[in-house]
Amino acid sequence: MTNKQKDIVNFCSVPRTSREILKRAGVVYHTKNIAKYITSLVAAGYLQMTNPDNPTASNQKYKKVNKR
Numbered sequence: 001m002t003n004k005q006k007d008i009v010n011f012c013s014v015p016r017t018s019r020e021i022l023k024r025a026g027v028v029y030h031t032k033n034i035a036k037y038i039t040s041l042v043a044a045g046y047l048q049m050t051n052p053d054n055p056t057a058s059n060q061k062y063k064k065v066n067k068r
Contacts, residue, residue: 001046008037009046015061038062 001009004025011024018038019029027033041047042062050061 005037005041005046009041009064012047012062012064015050015063017061021062 008021008025011021016024018034021038022029022033025033025037027037038047042049045067046065047062048065049055050063051057051059054060
């Protein structure tokens with residue numbers, strides 16, 4: 001995991017929108033950046049969606065997964 005990815009995961013200790021996450025990462029809001037910085041962390045199990053039944057919801061947020 002890169003330092004930027006670790007920073008994003010820690011930043012999401014409270015639920016954040018994709019726009020907030022990408023702004024924190026210092027990249028523009030674009031589909032490719034969402035896939036690179038958010039979707040990949042969700043797939044790896046570091047982040048989870050607050051509304052997993054509707055992944056494209058306008059109020060979708062992402063939060064850190066508390067691993068034991």
